[in-house]
Amino acid sequence: MLTGPAIVRAQSRWRAQPYSLGVASGDPAPDGFVIWTRLAPAPLEPHGGMPIKAIPATWEVAADEGFRSIVARGATEARPELAHSIHVEVAGLAPDRPYFYRFEASGERSPVGRARTFPILASAPRQLRFGMAGCQDWQAGFYTAYRHLAGEELAFVFHYGDYIYEYGPDGDPVRAHVGDVLMSLDDYRRRYALYKSDADLQRAHAAHPFFVTFDDHEVRNNWAGDTEREDHAPPDVFRLRRQSAFQAWYEHMPVRRGQWPNGSALQLYRGARFGNLARFDFLDTRQFRTPQPCGDGYKPACAGVNSGNAHIISAGEEAWVNRNLRLGDARWNVLAQQVMMMLLDWRKTSMDGPRKLLNLDSWAGYEIQRKRVLARMRGLNNVVVLTGDEHTNYAGLLHDRDRPVAVEFVGTSISSDGNGEDSPAWASRVLGNNPELKFINNQRGYLTCDVSPDEWRSNFMVVDRVSTPGGQLSKRATFAVTRGEPALHFA
Ligand SMILES: [Fe+2]
Numbered sequence: 001m002l003t004g005p006a007i008v009r010a011q012s013r014w015r016a017q018p019y020s021l022g023v024a025s026g027d028p029a030p031d032g033f034v035i036w037t038r039l040a041p042a043p044l045e046p047h048g049g050m051p052i053k054a055i056p057a058t059w060e061v062a063a064d065e066g067f068r069s070i071v072a073r074g075a076t077e078a079r080p081e082l083a084h085s086i087h088v089e090v091a092g093l094a095p096d097r098p099y100f101y102r103f104e105a106s107g108e109r110s111p112v113g114r115a116r117t118f119p120i121l122a123s124a125p126r127q128l129r130f131g132m133a134g135c136q137d138w139q140a141g142f143y144t145a146y147r148h149l150a151g152e153e154l155a156f157v158f159h160y161g162d163y164i165y166e167y168g169p170d171g172d173p174v175r176a177h178v179g180d181v182l183m184s185l186d187d188y189r190r191r192y193a194l195y196k197s198d199a200d201l202q203r204a205h206a207a208h209p210f211f212v213t214f215d216d217h218e219v220r221n222n223w224a225g226d227t228e229r230e231d232h233a234p235p236d237v238f239r240l241r242r243q244s245a246f247q248a249w250y251e252h253m254p255v256r257r258g259q260w261p262n263g264s265a266l267q268l269y270r271g272a273r274f275g276n277l278a279r280f281d282f283l284d285t286r287q288f289r290t291p292q293p294c295g296d297g298y299k300p301a302c303a304g305v306n307s308g309n310a311h312i313i314s315a316g317e318e319a320w321v322n323r324n325l326r327l328g329d330a331r332w333n334v335l336a337q338q339v340m341m342m343l344l345d346w347r348k349t350s351m352d353g354p355r356k357l358l359n360l361d362s363w364a365g366y367e368i369q370r371k372r373v374l375a376r377m378r379g380l381n382n383v384v385v386l387t388g389d390e391h392t393n394y395a396g397l398l399h400d401r402d403r404p405v406a407v408e409f410v411g412t413s414i415s416s417d418g419n420g421e422d423s424p425a426w427a428s429r430v431l432g433n434n435p436e437l438k439f440i441n442n443q444r445g446y447l448t449c450d451v452s453p454d455e456w457r458s459n460f461m462v463v464d465r466v467s468t469p470g471g472q473l474s475k476r477a478t479f480a481v482t483r484g485e486p487a488l489h490f491a
Pocket residue numbers: 135136161162217389390391416
């Protein structure tokens with residue numbers, strides 16, 4: 001009876017439940033993962049409706065969903081400098097098993113999230129199943145695909161970016177953005193709060209740990225290093241906006257202290273290894289790239305495409321990828337990244353002229369480095385490239401000097417570009433122009449990948465609509481890859 005009044009008083013401190021943006025986990029390792037939440041009883045108000053002071057909070061990790069067997073707990077605080085977000089790097093857990101986590105602040109408990117540790121590096125797992133998703137324009141549709149993704153049995157989800165879109169309200173959106181185009185830290189925070197208020201997105205985060213990256217829309221459309229072309233800000237001015245965008249990204253993502261924003265820089269690329277089964281290199285194809293050649297867009301190649309100085313990943317990142325590809329410590333090498341690596345001809349109609357059209361914002365605009373990276377894959381016969389950005393599903397082959405050296409799976413979008421269609425009018429022409437391309441589907445959804453020591457399977461999961469809630473899920477296609485042979489088999 002003594003504790004009764006205290007609990008009532010504590011709970012009354014919240015005018016609304018503070019976990020309005022859900023919980024999340026990320027960057028799983030054999031001994032732990034990050035757990036995340038943000039206290040925001042009024043998520044679209046300044047400071048999420050929180051007082052501008054630090055709020056103490058506690059966290060617990062349990063072996064069971066009912067929290068009878070608590071294996072780790074601790075105290076932390078939610079600070080206003082970080083939008084009252086909480087990041088805890090949980091360590092000391094057992095490998096290769098599920099865990100459950102929750103937070104408590106001022107008498108109010110969070111929903112329960114589920115995470116999973118990786119197997120130890122020295123292990124030889126027989127099976128891995130993970131998901132991949134991204135490109136979730138709020139205005140273009142509902143996150144029904146995330147609702148289905150939450151129900152999958154997965155070790156983790158790779159997010160290839162465009163978690164938010166920076167634009168102001170569209171003309172005729174499915175759901176409207178709140179606020180104008182993003183510029184200040186508060187703008188970016190409020191946009192993350194809007195997106196993360198979605199119940200289906202919250203379900204996916206609560207169900208699986210994520211490895212998140214970013215692409216362009218977390219900052220500004222098609223930004224490239226210190227350059228952006230939408231608002232023509234000088235580089236030193238643009239870096240200030242990027243600093244705000246990066247801080248808000250860090251605040252809202254379940255990432256480790258290694259991804260702490262350092263001025264206008266942020267260490268995004270990082271790796272993970274699932275026993276000896278698969279090594280994942282999560283790339284950063286935005287922060288260090290030189291500006292897109294030929295003024296960006298879909299255009300015929302200009303001289304800049306073959307400039308030896310042009311690069312889409314930094315020299316240090318390229319050296320890191322090269323080294324990882326040659327380590328030989330995993331059955332599969334995975335480059336999990338943002339923009340297409342295949343160099344495709346994008347002429348879609350007979351009106352498109354006599355010359356190949358390249359997507360200059362993709363690796364195709366950076367041909368010398370693209371060739372160098374592909375040459376490093378020669379003879380490995382175990383490389384899979386995972387890509388986002390295109391808002392369309394693709395599967396194809398990557399070539400080094402006319403020989404396939406890797407496969408590339410391009411995931412569609414969760415919502416961006418709306419309902420779409422199975423086979424767009426231009427699909428047969430693009431397939432005909434590009435023999436290395438094997439599959440096109442322009443519906444919304446996500447991928448699941450089943451990885452075993454000798455075979456990789458990618459499942460293209462699509463929903464029949466995102467313009468209204470309740471879209472139905474189906475498996476549109478599965479492609480299998482045999483280790484030792486860079487080829488795609490329709491399964
Ligand atoms: Fe996108």
